[in-house]
Amino acid sequence: MRAGADNGLFFIVITPKTVLVHTGLASRFREAAKLHPQKTAVICGDEAVTYEVLDQTVTGIAQWLLREGLSPGDRVGVLWYNDIAMVTLYLACWRAGMIAMPIISRMKAPEIAYILGHAKPAVFFAHPKLLPVATEAQALSGHPCRIMAGLPEDLPGPDEAAVQNDEPDRPALIIYTSGTTARPKGVLHTHRTLTATTEAMWGFGPTGIGIAVTSILHPSGLYCVVLPTLLAAGTLVLVPAFDPTTVLDAIERHRCTNTIVLPAMAQVIVVEQLKRRRDLSSLQWVIAGGDSVPLPLHSQFRDACGLPLREGIGMTEVCPILINPSDGLRPGSLGIPLSGVEARVVDTEGRTVSVGEIGELVVRSPSNFIGYWNNPEETAATLRDGWLHTGDLVKRDADGYFWFQGRRKQIIVRESYNVAPQEVEDVLYRHPAVFEAGVFGLPDPVSGEKVIATVSLRPGKRVDEAELREFASRHLHDLKVPERIHFLPELPKGLSGKVDRRLLKEMSKGIEPS
Numbered sequence: 001m002r003a004g005a006d007n008g009l010f011f012i013v014i015t016p017k018t019v020l021v022h023t024g025l026a027s028r029f030r031e032a033a034k035l036h037p038q039k040t041a042v043i044c045g046d047e048a049v050t051y052e053v054l055d056q057t058v059t060g061i062a063q064w065l066l067r068e069g070l071s072p073g074d075r076v077g078v079l080w081y082n083d084i085a086m087v088t089l090y091l092a093c094w095r096a097g098m099i100a101m102p103i104i105s106r107m108k109a110p111e112i113a114y115i116l117g118h119a120k121p122a123v124f125f126a127h128p129k130l131l132p133v134a135t136e137a138q139a140l141s142g143h144p145c146r147i148m149a150g151l152p153e154d155l156p157g158p159d160e161a162a163v164q165n166d167e168p169d170r171p172a173l174i175i176y177t178s179g180t181t182a183r184p185k186g187v188l189h190t191h192r193t194l195t196a197t198t199e200a201m202w203g204f205g206p207t208g209i210g211i212a213v214t215s216i217l218h219p220s221g222l223y224c225v226v227l228p229t230l231l232a233a234g235t236l237v238l239v240p241a242f243d244p245t246t247v248l249d250a251i252e253r254h255r256c257t258n259t260i261v262l263p264a265m266a267q268v269i270v271v272e273q274l275k276r277r278r279d280l281s282s283l284q285w286v287i288a289g290g291d292s293v294p295l296p297l298h299s300q301f302r303d304a305c306g307l308p309l310r311e312g313i314g315m316t317e318v319c320p321i322l323i324n325p326s327d328g329l330r331p332g333s334l335g336i337p338l339s340g341v342e343a344r345v346v347d348t349e350g351r352t353v354s355v356g357e358i359g360e361l362v363v364r365s366p367s368n369f370i371g372y373w374n375n376p377e378e379t380a381a382t383l384r385d386g387w388l389h390t391g392d393l394v395k396r397d398a399d400g401y402f403w404f405q406g407r408r409k410q411i412i413v414r415e416s417y418n419v420a421p422q423e424v425e426d427v428l429y430r431h432p433a434v435f436e437a438g439v440f441g442l443p444d445p446v447s448g449e450k451v452i453a454t455v456s457l458r459p460g461k462r463v464d465e466a467e468l469r470e471f472a473s474r475h476l477h478d479l480k481v482p483e484r485i486h487f488l489p490e491l492p493k494g495l496s497g498k499v500d501r502r503l504l505k506e507m508s509k510g511i512e513p514s
Contacts, residue, residue: 024166024191025227026062026095030055032233036206041230042084043254044238049084051233054091060155061092067156070122072097072165075174077121077145079103079112079130082216082238085151087226089125094172094191097165098122101174101186102217105130111184112137115176119186119373121145168192174373175219175316186373187316196340196366197319198228204258208234209282211256213247213265214497220290223319224260242497244272248280255282262290262497266301266309267435273304280305287312287323291498292404292422294429294437298331311335313361313404317369318388321361322402332426333401334394341365344387345396358405361394362387393420410501412441412449414479419451421501424482427475428453431468433461436491439482440505453482454504456491 023031033041037052049057065076076093078100080086086102093100101121103112116124116137125148126134134147166172172191176184204210210229214221216238229236237254239246242265250256261269266288273280286301288309301309312323313334321343324335337343344352345359353359368388371379382389393405406420413419421439428437436456441449457463463471465485472481486508494500 023195024094024168024170025172025194025231026058026091026166028195028231029058029091032231036233039206039233040235042087042236042238044083044240047084054084054088057088057155058091058095060157061088061152062096063156064152064154065092065096065098065123068123070096070098073099073171074123075099075101075119075121077101077103077116077119077124078217079105079107079124079126079134080217081105081127081129082212082221082240084238085127086216087230087236087238088151090222090226094166097167097170099171099174099188102222103176104215104217109133109136109140113140115184115186116141116143116145119174119176123148125151166191168195171370175217175222177316185375185378187369188371188373189369193367193369194223194227195231197223198231199340204228204232204234206233208232208258209237209254209256210234211237211239211247211250211254211259213239213242213259213261214290219314219316219319220260220262223314224287224289225258229258244268248272248278251280251283252278257282257284258286259283260287260289261309263288263293263297264291264436264493264497264499266293266297270297270300270304280307283307285310285326287320289314289320292426293332294426295332296429313392313402315390315392317382317390318363318365318367321363321365321390330401332403333397334404335402336400341367343402345394345402350384355398356395358393358395360408361390361392361402363390364388410440412439412451414441414444414447414449414451419480424451424453424472424476424480427472428455428468430475431463431471433457433463434468435461436499438491438499438501438504440501440508442505442508450483451480452484452486452505452508454486454488454491454508456488 033051033055039051040048041051041054042049076098078089090100101119120143123146128149131149138147168191170191171188172194173189174186176186210225212221212225216222216226237250237256286309289312293309293311298309308329310324311334312320314320320338321341322334322337324333342364344362346362347353347359364387391408393408394402396402406422410421424439425437428434434455435458439453442452444450468485492500492503
């Protein structure tokens, strides 16, 4: 490992490997299939498929898409669940040179309608159970695309030469952001940027068994588990829907080696593992991403599961960026840049700030997305001179570790003092009765904004608002202590599974005195 600094730019290279991408995603998968035809490629529940059979089906569906009049570059919408068919559709789109457009199954018809109207897919695949919402969304969108309920059955015989359309710089994927601050944006990746993403991950190879417990229609599951596993000829285990019992049983049964979880998932995995211990000794690493990890959860997870949570950060536009190394793990830190990733902390003028100062994280990486679909204004605002402006506020310590401080748009300004929601949440999580916490700001005519918290409690635990506020005051500046703390049985989550601060804010407006 080497570190260097030049004009305020700090980077750490974990391995000397240079990423060279000469083929597309489907070609990389085909190479794996030719080398390991009889090996199990994907497992979902009691179903399994070998590399050879999956490769044949992928080629057949790719030919079907072209036979039905679609052309390379067309968008293919997919409203689906975690299963083998979803993996097949991804690979078939890429083999035919088309752009896969996954849509998370939890989305509602109006949300899906916006995506259909904006991206205008040529065909829209819907899982049979999701056909009603797909049909409603298509009607609302006004876009007359063909809806396919399930996979096509009348597939032609596989002909490899007919579907070699996955050149490195061809667009491959559009994933729409969750739209927590504005209309969802379609993040566009190419075969090259996605392959660079898989090259940045480590610990994957033919012996690796990755388990996807987050949705594979979401970046965390697709970028960090599905693609690295399959392109390295490993075995991919899919969990149809997250359930801690199912996840732990699958890890033990299939001897899974790698996974990525959301912090909220890690919380309930710990609870379930303590109820009934499983053998998790096959796990080599578990990355926690998507939101901040409460410090108490680190020790709880290690005690229950036998290995540390390794925090990291990525986003739909580029993943992964920073990950805590196993050698030198620092709980609470986002870690250090991966190989090939350059990261800086800048002020509002784009100038690199000093060590320990808070600023915006900007990234230059071969896995940076190439732009937002049909949105040049947002593309220009986010991609500037080759650097991706993440909107995440961080600080860097003297050893090059980055520490999350919040989202720029979620910072609470109280009496001209910036309050990061994550910092307040971290303190609330330290209380033994608190299971989940969400912090946000509400307008206040005197202070500008007031700090509001909502929490859920652990089963059998009790604490009232006054006790929690007093607890917070022992750890936080007075301006950071929540003025009000509300209690809910469970906090609402967004489509990505994170605590939805925006929704909590909307809910709180009805009960907060103005």
